[in-house]
Amino acid sequence: xxxxxxxxxxxxxxxxxxxxxxxxxxxxxxxxxxxxxxxxxxxxxxxxxxxxxxxxxxxxxxxxxxxxxxxxxxxxxxxxxxxxxxxxxxxxxxxxxxxxxxxxxxxxxxxxxxxxxxxxxxxxxxxxxxxxxxxxxxxxxxxxxxxxxxxxxxxxxxxxxxxxxxxxxxxxxxxxxx
Amino acid sequence: xxxxxxxxxxxxxxxxxxxxxxxxxxxxxxxxxxxxxxxxxxxxxxxxxxxxxxxxxxxxxxxxxxxxxxxxxxxxxxxxxxxxxxxxxxxxxxxxxxxxxxxxxxxxxxxxxxxxxxxxxxxxxxxxxxxxxxxxxxxxxxxxxxxxxxxxxxxxxxxxxxxxxxxxxxxxxxxxxxxxxxxxxxxxxxxxxxxxxxxxxxxxxxxxxxxxxxxxxxxxxxxxxxxxxxxxxxxxxxxxxxxxxxxxxxxxxxxxxxxxxxxxxxxxxxxxxxxxxxxxxxxxxxxxxxxxxxxxxxxxxxxxxxxxxxxxxxxxxxxxxxxxxxxxxxxxxxxxxxxxxxxxxxxxxxxxxxxxxxxxxxxxxxxxxxxxxxxxxxxxxxxxxxxxxxxxxxxxxxxxxxxxxxxxxxxxxxxxxxxxxxxxxxxxxxxxxxxxxxxxxxxxxxxxxxxxxxxxxxxxxxxxxxxxxxxxxxxxxxxxxxxxxxxxxxxxxxxxxxxxxxxxxxxxxxxxxxx
Numbered sequence: 001x002x003x004x005x006x007x008x009x010x011x012x013x014x015x016x017x018x019x020x021x022x023x024x025x026x027x028x029x030x031x032x033x034x035x036x037x038x039x040x041x042x043x044x045x046x047x048x049x050x051x052x053x054x055x056x057x058x059x060x061x062x063x064x065x066x067x068x069x070x071x072x073x074x075x076x077x078x079x080x081x082x083x084x085x086x087x088x089x090x091x092x093x094x095x096x097x098x099x100x101x102x103x104x105x106x107x108x109x110x111x112x113x114x115x116x117x118x119x120x121x122x123x124x125x126x127x128x129x130x131x132x133x134x135x136x137x138x139x140x141x142x143x144x145x146x147x148x149x150x151x152x153x154x155x156x157x158x159x160x161x162x163x164x165x166x167x168x169x170x171x172x173x174x175x176x177x178x
Numbered sequence: 179x180x181x182x183x184x185x186x187x188x189x190x191x192x193x194x195x196x197x198x199x200x201x202x203x204x205x206x207x208x209x210x211x212x213x214x215x216x217x218x219x220x221x222x223x224x225x226x227x228x229x230x231x232x233x234x235x236x237x238x239x240x241x242x243x244x245x246x247x248x249x250x251x252x253x254x255x256x257x258x259x260x261x262x263x264x265x266x267x268x269x270x271x272x273x274x275x276x277x278x279x280x281x282x283x284x285x286x287x288x289x290x291x292x293x294x295x296x297x298x299x300x301x302x303x304x305x306x307x308x309x310x311x312x313x314x315x316x317x318x319x320x321x322x323x324x325x326x327x328x329x330x331x332x333x334x335x336x337x338x339x340x341x342x343x344x345x346x347x348x349x350x351x352x353x354x355x356x357x358x359x360x361x362x363x364x365x366x367x368x369x370x371x372x373x374x375x376x377x378x379x380x381x382x383x384x385x386x387x388x389x390x391x392x393x394x395x396x397x398x399x400x401x402x403x404x405x406x407x408x409x410x411x412x413x414x415x416x417x418x419x420x421x422x423x424x425x426x427x428x429x430x431x432x433x434x435x436x437x438x439x440x441x442x443x444x445x446x447x448x449x450x451x452x453x454x455x456x457x458x459x460x461x462x463x464x465x466x467x468x469x470x471x472x473x474x475x476x477x478x479x480x481x482x483x484x485x486x487x488x489x490x491x492x493x494x495x496x497x498x499x500x501x502x503x504x505x506x507x508x509x510x511x512x513x514x515x516x517x518x519x520x521x522x523x524x525x526x527x528x529x530x531x532x533x534x535x536x537x538x539x540x541x542x543x544x545x546x547x548x549x550x551x552x553x554x555x556x557x558x559x560x561x562x563x564x565x566x567x568x569x570x571x572x573x574x575x576x577x578x579x580x581x582x583x584x585x586x587x588x589x590x591x592x593x594x595x596x597x598x599x600x601x602x603x604x605x606x607x608x609x610x611x612x613x614x615x616x617x618x619x620x621x622x623x624x625x626x627x628x629x630x631x632x633x634x635x636x637x638x639x640x641x642x643x644x645x646x647x648x649x650x651x652x653x654x655x656x657x658x659x660x661x662x663x664x665x666x667x668x669x670x671x672x673x674x675x676x677x678x679x680x681x682x683x684x685x686x687x688x689x690x691x692x693x
Contacts, residue, residue, distance in 0.1 A: 016650045019650075035414055037410055037412050038411050038413060038416070039388070039638075039642055040384075040640070041413070041420055043649065044650055051414055053417075054417055054418040056418055057421065079357065082351060085355075087357055088357065100362035100440050104366050107373065107432075107436075108373065110425070111373045111377075111425075114376075114429075115379075117418075124408055125408050126408040127408050128408070141392075142217065142391065146411075
């Protein structure tokens with residue numbers, strides 16, 4: 001036994017059904033600092049785990065509207081004030097002709113936010129995670145399902161938590177070093 | 179009733195069972211993955227090509243990469259020649275100021291559209307069959323847009339002045355003309371390229387993680403580890419990830435329509451007879467999807483054969499794509515007819531002359547190649563026998579590619595070569611442009627084959643998620659739908675668990691969730 005406190009416990013499950021079942025038990029036991037890992041998003045598991053809805057759409061909305069408004073005003077300024085020039089008999093402030101670029105920049109700023117926001121909100125890139133030390137965890141991106149409970153959790157108790165995971169259908173329970 | 183779908187037994191040979199045409203299931207939908215696959219065997223099937231040691235790359239693939247690399251190298255040389263000499267090496271003349279440069283650009287950008295359609299529009303419509311073809315359709319999009327971008331960036335003459343296309347602050351206080359369709363095009367194509375890359379990469383991250391976790395080779399661990407950003411499949415991450423994917427899809431769907439609409443504005447906003455028509459935006463979009471799906475088939479049919487992916491890209495996928503080709507091909511045929519009708523009905527003699535000249539003028543041959551490839555070919559797909567015949571589908575997909583290249587040639591060149599002033603009429607003959615076109619093909623296939631070699635060509639995590647085993651209520655083949663104890667917790671989005679129709683190979687699955 002090492003003297004340092006473990007980072008947490010890792011339990012392996014064989015299929016989405018047992019994972020879902022185990023998650024509902026871990027949730028019912030009142031744990032807070034825990035996570036489930038799967039090779040694909042398991043349907044309905046977010047509700048079982050009580051994961052709050054992501055705020056990503058709001059970020060996209062805010063940046064999208066900002067980018068969109070900026071581009072409309074920028075075009076009006078560049079064409080109408082900064083270097084006013086009549087082209088093709090159109091008025092200086094020819095909003096219909098500004099629509100395509102306006103639209104494309106709206107899409108671009110929204111998509112960049114969705115892309116970057118996804119990684120930032122998830123705390124990625126994160127080159128190292130304690131679970132990566134586990135050999136079994138290498139199959140999380142293949143065909144195995146995992147639950148990890150951190151020792152930081154107030155309800156964490158190495159024996160009781162281990163029993164809970166084992167009783168919930170885990171085929172393997174490991175301690176993760178910090 | 180006795181002819182239930184369960185009566186068809188799939189052969190056990192993975193080389194054959196993907197090609198078996200199953201009868202329509204009586205209810206629900208056909209299983210998306212054929213054969214007795216679990217999650218692990220899907221991973222093995224998809225990763226096999228990527229994980230082969232470099233020296234053991236299949237010979238066919240090696241040869242293909244070498245050939246395409248030669249084409250790409252030739253393209254590099256051609257670009258150098260163009261850079262040195264200028265566009266005088268082309269056959270463009272006074273009325274025909276736009277020729278193969280723009281034809282190739284529109285051709286390639288159009289091909290890209292099927293990838294986005296598959297990844298975004300079919301995603302939003304919950305067409306789950308897209309999962310096995312979306313990855314390489316998206317890759318096709320990106321490489322096609324790279325080719326399109328190089329065509330259009332290289333046609334400007336003084337290539338080193340291309341940065342003037344972007345609104346970069348400069349000492350002269352000049353800005354690009356935002357009222358010009360050509361400037362719209364700069365924004366549309368660049369946005370499209372960037373968003374396609376973001377979308378593609380987002381989808382790739384979980385699969386890169388799979389390759390990272392499976393390999394023992396140091397450089398691969400670093401390479402895929404770098405690309406996978408430390409992805410660990412956390413459910414909390416998946417939730418944000420799926421939302422991001424959904425948002426990207428929701429923006430890409432109108433984006434794909436807008437891009438080709440704006441490409442068509444390059445023509446339609448001008449006043450040239452043959453270009454100045456309001457039907458252009460929808461007609462171009464339909465044509466783009468038509469040509470793109472043909473290119474997906476051209477790539478998918480050999481890929482599934484050679485990479486052993488028939489269990490995930492089944493005959494059903496090919497048939498579905500053929501149906502899309504039939505629909506969009508018919509729209510294109512309708513647009514051809516409508517253009518002629520409007521030319522006659524408008525009573526405008528210039529418009530009328532242009533269209534008669536297309537049919538019977540000096541470029542009659544281009545027009546008739548276009549008509550026969552684009553109007554007749556897709557109509558053959560009304561027959562299920564042809565839709566589900568892989569060889570014929572492959573040949574017809576090539577015809578569509580040819581026809582769609584000629585469509586752009588007809589639109590661009592035949593409209594220009596007869597100017598309003600007969601004294602300036604001229605006939606365009608290409609000089610070195612064939613190498614331009616071949617070079618872009620070299621570049622395209624070089625990138626595509628490298629992608630096939632090193633990146634997972636099937637979106638593994640997505641395919642796994644649509645397998646019956648992925649359902650939290652699935653308890654093994656032969657079990658009735660279980661999980662009623664969970665129904666109360668999240669019943670509103672509950673998909674009925676699949677029940678399998680008896681025989682080996684699992685011919686039918688009923689998914690009640692949609693009805």
